[in-house]
Amino acid sequence: MAGNTYGKVFKISTFGESHGTAIGVIVDGCPAGLPLDLEAIQHELDRRRPGQSKIVTQRKEADQFELLSGVFEGKTLGTPIAMVIRNKDYRSRDYSHIFDKYRPSHADFTYDQKYGFRDYRGGGRSSARETAARVAAGAIAKQLLAQHNIKITAYVSQVGELALTQAYQNLDFDYIEKTPIRCPDPELAEQMITLIKSIRKAGDTIGGTINAVVQGVPVGLGEPVFDKLHAELGKAMLSINACKGFEYGSGFEGVKMRGSQHNDIFERKNDVISTKTNYSGGIQGGISNGMDIYFRVAFKPVATIIQSQTSVDNQGNSVDIQGKGRHDPCVVPRAVPIVEAMTALVLADFILRRKTDFL
Amino acid sequence: MAGNTYGKVFKISTFGESHGTAIGVIVDGCPAGLPLDLEAIQHELDRRRPGQSKIVTQRKEADQFELLSGVFEGKTLGTPIAMVIRNKDYRSRDYSHIFDKYRPSHADFTYDQKYGFRDYRGGGRSSARETAARVAAGAIAKQLLAQHNIKITAYVSQVGELALTQAYQNLDFDYIEKTPIRCPDPELAEQMITLIKSIRKAGDTIGGTINAVVQGVPVGLGEPVFDKLHAELGKAMLSINACKGFEYGSGFEGVKMRGSQHNDIFERKNDVISTKTNYSGGIQGGISNGMDIYFRVAFKPVATIIQSQTSVDNQGNSVDIQGKGRHDPCVVPRAVPIVEAMTALVLADFILRRKTDFL
């Protein structure tokens, strides 16, 4: 039983292999009457697309989307919104040398075992190219959330050992898009870029982390006991290619604290109940409490390296594999819009699910 | 739209408030013909129940379950399996003092906001008591997995600053259940127990982490692109009360590595394709690759402390709250069987979903 759909009310279903005819997405359950800014969708795709800067893959993919349905006279109809992105620059020959080989830490082996065979061209369905469809859908979710004044900001917080230590409240979010690394600390951003360039020069790759902050979330989003808000955020993040971990609020560091330190004391401020601290990360009992939601996501080093590696082929024979093509030395700069998109999809779904809480 | 069901084929739906008449669970989708060991279910409930040792809450709850349906002549019928656990030792008066107050870092405020009112007795639906239903269901899932020779082991890996640093391969899993803290390192276990006792004496609480290892998993479990095996594991863990983070394989530490170090090289060993290292944590492209699956889960310090705290009531007035009753100073020892249960539920679901991969 396949798993290509995310969401329960605001639902997306993606399709497409990296080097097939097209990838795309159906957004079903978007409410009617939402004015849709198509350029804003393209803008998000541009933030994710290859070739956008010197520190990402130099593949040339325009990632122009075509809208097929669900919008009329500029507004959503309440019917499924289908979007398609054609695959243009695929250069299938780049992959012919590995059609029977299992690239280390890729999904070649597991897809072959699971399905009996696979589209070996560029990873097929397991390629991160699929995330373009999520970004297009997420751009619609963002427009829905904007109606509720909910704002999502993601940024690179670590590359290798280079980690951003300031709390998000002390960062200049406006700087994020001003640097190709999407880290809001100018000095650290430069160091990260330098590191990535040296890594790429060595034909190697490196991991990193992304932080996200969601502001303006109303109280009441999230559905106990399994579909807790942070549980769905976790699933959504972990479903992104290369993701290895998720923590929110105080996270893994919080386990060292005492309850007397960690508890977020309630207070009334300007007639609104809020908490003095926010170790809860804006979520209590799986439900948003009106404070900022923040979380951190880990991404492993990209598996494709331009170095020779040993492996096996589909007969179990030993083979050498040499990465070719144009790949990302580090996934995090391009993953920022993906993290934002998945966050938007989770929240849009919960905004709609919340509507049925009362009579 | 509520979220009290987990799983798509092997599905559980839990119900019940902490101090209502009963809690319970329906397991739907368990295949027919599974011989069911009811004592093994009770055994798992006993591993989770209060009062089992000196370092957990001293509440007396027997947590005896009653089987209502789905089993005939010792085997599952393929019909829904309903189990109920009556709430006996509830002492409602323990909670009357906080019926209109919002305990810090509890779900009182968010439930009130989400639903308009709440069952304030012992946290109602938000109480960790609900996890007993999960453990009962998970015990059935474990019996299904045993048919496939899949074995799940969880253990406490950290309490406060006290962290277990050995790899799981070097641990004696047999020791886990020999100590009330469920940490397989005898010396560290003693230190953890001493720490928890001192914490409790201070009327305080502390966080911790649990590691889990799944052995014997066949290749092919997990459903791209959203229901990746680790994404569902992450959601399942994050849905447990007090959970703040999830990482698998190399996790957050892995972001510091180079791709050339992190890649798991394939090799053929005894006619089976495996990997030399296992930074992937047994999952590639969201699908199990046959290697051990391992992950780590963070739990915050318990919110109920036996110290006076300021807060607000449902009118926004400042109030003092003094924790009463018998609570856990640290959640991790009793969370071990819960982590195992949720892991079993995830895997049982994927075992069944996998059956539809081929014609």
Add this chain to the structure above:
Amino acid sequence: MAGNTYGKVFKISTFGESHGTAIGVIVDGCPAGLPLDLEAIQHELDRRRPGQSKIVTQRKEADQFELLSGVFEGKTLGTPIAMVIRNKDYRSRDYSHIFDKYRPSHADFTYDQKYGFRDYRGGGRSSARETAARVAAGAIAKQLLAQHNIKITAYVSQVGELALTQAYQNLDFDYIEKTPIRCPDPELAEQMITLIKSIRKAGDTIGGTINAVVQGVPVGLGEPVFDKLHAELGKAMLSINACKGFEYGSGFEGVKMRGSQHNDIFERKNDVISTKTNYSGGIQGGISNGMDIYFRVAFKPVATIIQSQTSVDNQGNSVDIQGKGRHDPCVVPRAVPIVEAMTALVLADFILRRKTDFL
């Protein structure tokens, strides 16, 4: 993949075998704050229970339900509502003679084939006893619909050849519950009762139809293109034991009409847009249009007869089967509250689904 859950937002999951410990239901997704009249639930169960009149089975089952969760201080909490009905009068020996035999037109054979074995006592899960759980859940749905002034009325419209020909507008709905046959035409009701008595005397059974009318439905319920309002009503009715057909509005007779006769002309009346005729049965394009919804449901003759029949056992050997016990000669009088319950469940689900149509 099992199918024991109905509904997407207002969801019910039933469990239980006819002669196991208990049957029951979880209602999940009922909005918070609904004042719940427990006596009204018991009243609906009493309308369905055996032994209520001379023309139904004389089995003695009190069908008292116990509420386990989801309600606090008289109102729904927004959490799962669990209800259990214990099985008391099961007389297992009545069924021991058929444990390996396949009763004609029962589900014995298909359950055995599907699941490998079955609970042969009284039909187990395939028994119509399961519908008691639906009726209990439907009674909650009815209370939700009452808040929206939606009223559901079902009645017996045919027994064997005896058919009610008047349009529902000409019937006295108040009479329905005044006769055990639940047919609103007093004279025809008497004939039906006489017919059923003679059928029972002959150890035989007979079929019938039930009509239902839903009044006060707001415009806009139903979800194109698959979850059309009438498609879900049809599925819900067809899921009731012994149901063989469903038609709404003009139904099968309407196929003989011309479009120029069949089209329902719109008009404005008292500032409301309505239709002059209602061949559409209150549904257009799968969405309610504000007119009365009406439909008809066919039920086959009960399969258990008190006559000797030939059959086979589970080895394929020829056997004779003689119906024993106390069975319904005609299912329709007791099916009236079941039809109403399933109708209420469909509408409650769509009322909640409708809430997400707009921003």
Add this chain to the structure above:
Amino acid sequence: MAGNTYGKVFKISTFGESHGTAIGVIVDGCPAGLPLDLEAIQHELDRRRPGQSKIVTQRKEADQFELLSGVFEGKTLGTPIAMVIRNKDYRSRDYSHIFDKYRPSHADFTYDQKYGFRDYRGGGRSSARETAARVAAGAIAKQLLAQHNIKITAYVSQVGELALTQAYQNLDFDYIEKTPIRCPDPELAEQMITLIKSIRKAGDTIGGTINAVVQGVPVGLGEPVFDKLHAELGKAMLSINACKGFEYGSGFEGVKMRGSQHNDIFERKNDVISTKTNYSGGIQGGISNGMDIYFRVAFKPVATIIQSQTSVDNQGNSVDIQGKGRHDPCVVPRAVPIVEAMTALVLADFILRRKTDFL
């Protein structure tokens, strides 16, 4: 919460408005390794397309589909299969005269009320054009079923008063596709064609029924208690535009029978257990019993007539409406492949769901 997806394991999601850019479908959950005959898909679309004969609408729509994903080297990958059909011959001006008017017995009014506005061109999403996407998906399901030797045959059984009375066993199924009316009785077929021509000449329309027979179904398909095989077939049929009723096996006529007549006696024949009669329609307890499945579906007269009708506009003003364009005088000939497609989708889903019945 929208309803544009059908199926639980073999799932389809359709999209598209009649006069938007395109319509299409994603098939998710089709097992890997199915050799896919693309011409067979186009063939099914050709059976449904406008302009195929003199008795259907003369609109010129080629309905060529494009495959976007999910197939590699001629076989399904186990990933989502996306297919798109561009809208070419839409002549939007044909509809401009009714943009604010509510055509009688169409979905104009209900869509406007449900979503706040609508794509008024050719019915938009409510147009029967959407069923082309179902037919494309159903053609894949048929190929899956062919692997299991399951064969679906649908045919026109009634147009207006002209009804086919023979049992399906006495019909020559080979004749169905030899006549544009798709009725297997040559003489009656001619009468039906003559009737439809006269109806069209009068600018009117007429209803009809379609019968379907499924042969070769294995025992065990269908999921109690809600997702009974006939309940899902009913829902699937009722979700087709213009459908007003569904009955299977003995159907509405069966209600007149005695149990002693209606019961299907089991016998062993050639070591297979079968039934002497088949009033059950091949389904007992919601599960296929290995006998032929047969059912009947009612379709109302097409709402678009070429006659003047009164109606209201969206302000409630009285207006006259005159049907224009090229419409079907009777829906049933073109609905035959749609009925087959939906039947195939239901069965494909249950074939896969059945795989999880056992350990």
